[in-house]
Amino acid sequence: MEKLIQYCTKESLYDGAFNGKVGWHAAGMGYILVTENGKLIVIDGGCPNDTEDFLALLEKNADGEKLTVEMWIITHPHGDHDGVLNTISRDPELLARVEIKEIVYYFPDEFYDKNGNYTNIAANENMKKTLALTGAKAHQPELDEKITIDGMEFNFLYHTYDCKVINGLVNCNVCSLIFTVQAKNKKIIFTGDANTRNLQVVSWLYRGKLRCDILQMPHHSLCDTGLLEFYKEVNAETVLEPTCIAGDRAMHSELYCNTECARWNEWAELNAKTVHKTFEGTVEIAL
DSSP states (O other): OOEEEEOOOSGGGOOSOOSSSSSTTOOOOEEEEEOTTOOEEEEEOBOGGGHHHHHHHHHHTTTTSOOEEEEEEOSSOOHHHHHHHHHHHTOHHHHTTOEEOEEEOOOOTTOOOTTSOOHHHHHHHHHHHHHHHHTOEEEOOOTTEEEEETTEEEEEEEOOSOGGGTTTSSSGGGGOOEEEEEOSSOEEEEOTTOOHHHHHHHHHHTTTOOOOSEEEOGGGGOTTOOOHHHHHHHOOSEEEEOOOHHHHHHHTSTTTTTSHHHHHHHHHHHHOSEEEEGGGOOEEEEO
16 A cells, blocks of 8 residues: 655654754655555655665565665755764664665855855765665756656656756755655655755745645744645645744744744645644555
8 A cells, every 4th residue: 555654753753942043953854655466665764763764664564575775766965864874874883674676866156145055965975875885876856757667657846957046055965855745546746955045046936836635844844934825736735844943832922923934834824634743643645
């Protein structure tokens, strides 16, 4: 049976202070897709301290056979997303427990952040080491490319094909991949930590074609990202929020709830029939 697993990251249990200076780092993100014949696909994974639990969750879903990940997608190179993969690749004992066939990523070197740093150059050097250690094949998706694994179709709607559009914006969150997954009965859209401008581009490119059953909310449902037009196009009945306790509380408090993005994010929540927040526990959804 096809299914989606939203992993409850350790960072999502953070329940401390949350404001412009502290707490924004806390969330992590890790998803596992299981195809009809039991093949495993990973999206991100979580922070380094999630490695053992996430690996155990993969093994649990490997039906007792040698753990093999057919495709590991890294939406963007931040530690709460690629930390598990980096940790596995650099620990021989952990790496011996899993075979990773392919790693999908897209970190454009020419992107620079708000401080003028070309941060993806270091990220690509790190990925080269990860690929060498794991022996995985590297794949950088083309715009609108489709990949099918065991009947499950991945359609990559967005990668940073023109850095001039996003250079100088925040950090490499704005380089997040955005893609859909079409399973037998449900369609999912993953946004990673996409920025509002990324969502605008996808809405322009795919107007009338974005309808999905399940939406992973961008950038941990924080109030710096969101787009009502995008959410209305997707019109998801199920919303996935890789967020932490403190962040969720803050985004619904007077401190942040009146920002434009917070109101848009609230619309997506209220429009959905079901909302799964990471800190509530690991959840499985039949597809």
